[in-house]
Amino acid sequence: MKAHDGMYIDGAWRPADGRDTIEVVNPADEQVIGQVPAGTALDVDSAVRAARAALPGWAATPPAERAARLAALRDVLVARKDEIAETVTAELGSPLKFSQAVHAGAPIAVAGSYAELAATHSFEEKVGNSVVHHEPVGVVGAITPWNYPLHQIVAKVAPALAAGCTVVLKPAEDTPLTAQLFAEAVHEAGVPAGVFNLVTGLGPVAGQALAEHPGVDLVSFTGSTAVGRRIGAIAGAAVKKVALELGGKSANVILPSADLAKAVNVGVANVMSNSGQTCSAWTRMLVHRDQYDEAVGLAAEAAAKYGDRIGPVVNAKQRERVRGYIEKGVTEGARLVAGGPEAPREQGYFVSPTVFADVREDMTIAQEEIFGPVLSLLRYEDEDDALRIANGTVYGLAGAVWAGDEAEAVAFARRMDTGQVDINGGRFNPLAPFGGYKQSGVGRELGAHGLAEYLQTKSLQF
Numbered sequence: 001m002k003a004h005d006g007m008y009i010d011g012a013w014r015p016a017d018g019r020d021t022i023e024v025v026n027p028a029d030e031q032v033i034g035q036v037p038a039g040t041a042l043d044v045d046s047a048v049r050a051a052r053a054a055l056p057g058w059a060a061t062p063p064a065e066r067a068a069r070l071a072a073l074r075d076v077l078v079a080r081k082d083e084i085a086e087t088v089t090a091e092l093g094s095p096l097k098f099s100q101a102v103h104a105g106a107p108i109a110v111a112g113s114y115a116e117l118a119a120t121h122s123f124e125e126k127v128g129n130s131v132v133h134h135e136p137v138g139v140v141g142a143i144t145p146w147n148y149p150l151h152q153i154v155a156k157v158a159p160a161l162a163a164g165c166t167v168v169l170k171p172a173e174d175t176p177l178t179a180q181l182f183a184e185a186v187h188e189a190g191v192p193a194g195v196f197n198l199v200t201g202l203g204p205v206a207g208q209a210l211a212e213h214p215g216v217d218l219v220s221f222t223g224s225t226a227v228g229r230r231i232g233a234i235a236g237a238a239v240k241k242v243a244l245e246l247g248g249k250s251a252n253v254i255l256p257s258a259d260l261a262k263a264v265n266v267g268v269a270n271v272m273s274n275s276g277q278t279c280s281a282w283t284r285m286l287v288h289r290d291q292y293d294e295a296v297g298l299a300a301e302a303a304a305k306y307g308d309r310i311g312p313v314v315n316a317k318q319r320e321r322v323r324g325y326i327e328k329g330v331t332e333g334a335r336l337v338a339g340g341p342e343a344p345r346e347q348g349y350f351v352s353p354t355v356f357a358d359v360r361e362d363m364t365i366a367q368e369e370i371f372g373p374v375l376s377l378l379r380y381e382d383e384d385d386a387l388r389i390a391n392g393t394v395y396g397l398a399g400a401v402w403a404g405d406e407a408e409a410v411a412f413a414r415r416m417d418t419g420q421v422d423i424n425g426g427r428f429n430p431l432a433p434f435g436g437y438k439q440s441g442v443g444r445e446l447g448a449h450g451l452a453e454y455l456q457t458k459s460l461q462f
Helices: 043-060 065-077 080-090 096-120 149-164 176-188 203-212 226-238 261-277 292-304 316-331 385-390 406-413 449-451
Strands: 007-009 012-015 021-026 032-038 124-127 130-136 139-143 166-170 196-198 218-222 241-245 251-254 282-286 335-338 356-357 374-380 401-404 456-462
Touching: 007 043, 007 176, 021 080, 021 401, 032 406, 032 456, 043 130, 043 139, 043 166, 043 196, 043 203, 043 335, 065 080, 065 096, 065 149, 065 176, 065 292, 080 149, 096 149, 096 261, 096 449, 124 456, 130 203, 139 149, 139 203, 149 166, 149 176, 149 449, 166 226, 176 196, 176 226, 203 218, 203 316, 218 226, 218 292, 226 241, 251 261, 261 282, 261 292, 261 374, 261 401, 282 292, 282 385, 292 335, 316 335, 316 374, 374 385, 385 406, 401 406
Parallel strands: 139 166, 139 218, 166 196, 218 241, 251 282, 251 401, 282 374, 356 374
Antiparallel strands: 007 012, 007 196, 021 032, 124 130, 130 456, 335 356
16 A cells, blocks of 8 residues: 555544654565654644544444444455555565465454444443443553554454544554554544544654643553553553553463374464564473473474465564574573574565574573564473463463363463463454453453453442
């Protein structure tokens, strides 16, 4: 798609306040494919003012009508699915088939789920002698990352609109074209002017201005834990609500009774998906000591198949960050069994699919989020040891458990300090709540739990 040179504010594309721009680069060939305005605090203020002006009317709109607008948005996304996939591939580097299935497919499913929820959710309940109303929290400042650009936008904007909130979106500067395409879709779906607004720009400028703006009632952010802390501090000073989906270092626990080959192969695929740029990726594979050597061999063999099947990471800075972690793993004594820090191609921000064996739980690569195609294998002595290692990071976003008996896997999963656990390769569910324990965040996204984040509660006593 052709980039817009303005901001989508109050139902129209309007000139940006400043002249600075952000170049959009294709990470596969390092070529500039477009540019968008670098928004200022004045752009953010204009967008927030439009959202506040539109709030009373949208909040008073019957849920069935809000559902109809969301259904129309879903239909537009379906009609433009190929364009979405091509845009994500161009600015993120994702292979086209993956973009079609995941980057375009998942947001369509999520948008559809909120069209249904808006129509069926009970926004009022009777509790004893009280009637409890669930009302929109107000204006939402949504700040989204680049790794799943459209999914992360829809996972915030759709429930906010379903709840009756209005939104100002500040997307990641690496993938703004997908956000502009979404704004076009919102417009085409007939969402009223001011209900959704888009400001492109840099995090420290536009993002901070949005988080600090007194006209924003809730800040919903997905990204690094470090930035999440900063946003939490800003929101705390103003006593405004936040929803934070942050980092992860998820454990993939393979119990001795599991189908080892299947568990290892699916685990490697999970880590390599989206070039490792997934906050919920199972980047620590925990294997019993008696099966460890076999698992290492299987993982190395599986990773070798991804050499020409995964795309690049998003930019040069991210590539060097990931390669730095790989070098750190070698320095700290982990054993490379696949991949390594060397660039696999002369052009593009590619990183070799990498597998480390003999990883200790205190190593940097076992504790910090790498956000690249890097897997660490750790051995454990027994189930209690596996649980201790699995829970032994500051994160708690996701995880997986494999066992021959499902009940055995479920019993282990219940003891994990994490927000979501896949049992024997369980499938993604757009209706299930997604979010983390500990430093992986505050709040939940998706389904009814995601809708609840955008609602305020009022009790009327009789």
